[in-house]
Structures are given as structure tokens and as C-alpha cells.
Amino acid sequence: MSAPDYQPQVDALVAAIQGHVSGPAVDLGLQHHSAILPVLHWVDYLKKSQLTGCCDDILDGVRATLVEASGCIALGLIRPALFALRAQIDAALAWLYFKDHPIEWEHLLRTGDGFKARLEVIEYLGRFIERYLARFAVLNSHRTRTVEQPYRVLSAHIHGQSSLVLPTFQNLAAMVYPEQRCAEAITLQSDVAEYINDIFLACYAGRWSSLPDEIVNAAKSRIPAPKQAQLFS
Template structure:
């Protein structure tokens, strides 16, 4: 394809992005920031209290993927936003595991081998972190998110193994999704935030006196009073 033939596609894409941003971009960006806010509180706490000197930049990676998702949603580019949402979960479990495994982290950086899957890491926490599984079960039983496993939903979109999630773009401008679907992506972001927060809280709940009030109050609002002692023990 020649440059002259391709230029109209690019022009229409830019026009579609511009129209989307002008009509809804700021509103969507603000809504996304509100959805991601609990994880930003977690990152601030963890960077202030729980760094080990190993793979600390993975926490910055969670924040960066939040910025990425926000920008993509503001532009109407939902497909790359979904990749960024799943990356938030991947960065979370990677940091939680590798922060205490400097030898494995150095090996991964040196060879590119040794990545841990989400299931593998959650199973590791369940075996070695006291009461992790019990806490996670309590939080999951009293979730507000629409899906129990947002990671699975995001993976379905990313791998495109169903006609329901395979993109059908016929031109570049079609990559810009309407406002309603952008709002659905923000709802998925909220689900991801709750899921990540449940992982962090299951790991750190024994340190509840040091946790930010915003994190504690949100968990207590979801979980019945009679289960608070089990959750925070």
C-alpha cells in the first residue's frame, strides 16, 4: 500500500480519536482515576513500608499500567487498555513473589526465564503465607466485583479464542470504541482493582494497624462484622 493510499486511514483515525477525546475523554479519564484510586493507596503504602530492595520497580509498573489504561480509555482505544489492565495483575503478583526472591529475580533478568504464572504464584502464597487462602476466600465470598476472576476475562479478550472477543476492525477508525464501551472498560478496571486489593490484603492483613484507613474501611464495609477477626488475624 502506498503512502497516499494509507494516509486517509490515518486521517480518519486521528479524526475519530479527536472526536472521542473532545466529547468524552476528560470525563472518562476522571472516572478511570477514581476507579484506580484504591491501588494507588496500596502502592503508596507498600513503597513506604514494604520494599525489600528487590524488583521495587515492579510497583512503579503497576502505576504505569494504570496511566496506560487511563490514556487508552480516554482515547477510546479499548483493546490496548485491556492489555494494560491484565498487566496490572501480572505486575502485582510478580512483585509479591520476587521481592523476597532476589536470586530468582536476578536469574530472570539475566536469562529471560523463570516467570511465574498467576496460578502458580497464588498457590505459592497459599502454601507459605499464613492465612493467605483463608483471607482470600473471605474477601472473594464478599466481593463487589462483577466477576470473580477478572484475569480470566481479560485473558479471553487478549487471546481472542472466541468469536465474542475477536476484534472485527475493517479500518483504523474502528479501533476507537464508543463511550459506552469505554465505560464498561472502567467497570472492569474497578473489578481488577478490587481483585488486586484482595491479593494484597490477603498477604498483609496481619499488619492491619499500619494499613491506610481507606484500605481498611473499604474491606470492612464489604465483609460482615463477625468475619473481621478472621480477616485481620
């Protein structure tokens, strides 16, 4: 394809993005910000009181993936937004593991080898963090997210192994999704944020007196009073 043939495609893509930005983008951005608040509260708390001096910058990476998702949704680019959503989970779990494993972290940085899969980290947390499994079970039984495992949904889109999740773009402008699809991505972001919140809370609920009020109050609003002792212990 020559440059003159390709230019109309680029022009149509820019026009589609501009139309989205001048339309629902700001409202969608505000909705997305509300959806990510639980993760923002956790990042602020962890950076203030739980850093170990190892892989501290991963928490900045978690925040960056929130920004990335917001920017993609503001532009109507939902496919890359889904990659950012999954990266939020991956980065949060990576920090939980590598913050206490400086030798493994240094090896990963030096060789590019040694990344931990999600299930590996979940298994590690359940094995070595006291009451992690019991706390997460309480949180999971009173989840508000629309899907129990948002990571699986995101992985299905990213791996593209089904006609249900494969993109069907015929031109560049089609990459800009309509407002309703963007709203669905924000709902999925809410699911991701709750999932990350529950992982962190299952790790740190025993420190409930030092946790931000927003985190504790949100948990108490979900968990029936008789079961709160199972969580915050």
C-alpha cells in the first residue's frame, strides 16, 4: 500500500478519535477514575508503609497501567485498554512476590528470566501468608464484581483463541469503539480493581488499624458483620 492509499485510513482514524474525544471521553474518564479508586488507595498505602527496597518501582508501574487504561478508553481504543487491565493484575502480583525476593528480582533484571505466572504467585501467597486463603474466601463469597476471575476474561481477549473475542476491524477507524463498549470496559475495570483489592486485603487485613479508611469501610460495606472478624484477624 502506498502512502496516498494509506492516508485516508489514517485521516479516518484521527477523525474517529477526535469524535470520541469531543463526545463521551471526559465522562468515561471520570467513570474510569471512580472504578480505579480502590487500587489507587492501595498503591498510596503500600508506597508509604510496605516498601522493602526491592522492586519498589513495580507499584509505580501499577499506577502507570491505570493511567494507560484511562487514556485508551478516553480515545475509544478498547483493545489496548484490555491489555492494560490485565497488566494491572500482573504487576500487583509481581510486586507481592518480588518485594521479598531480591535475589530472584536481580536475576530477572539481569537475565530476563524468572517471571512469575499469576497462579504461581497465588499459590505462593496461599502457602506463606497466614490466613490469606481464608480471608480471600470471605471476600470472594461477597464479591460485587460481575465476573469472579476477570483475569480469565482478559486473557481470552488477549490470546484471541475464539471468534467471540477476536477483533473484526476492516479499517483503522473501526479501532475506535462506541460509547457502550467503552462503558463495558469500565465495568471490567471495576471488576479488576475489586479483584486486586481483594488480593491485597487478603494479605494485609491483619493490619486493618493502619489501612486507609476507604479500604476498610468498603470491605465492611460488603462483608456481613458476623464475618468481618474472619477477615480482619
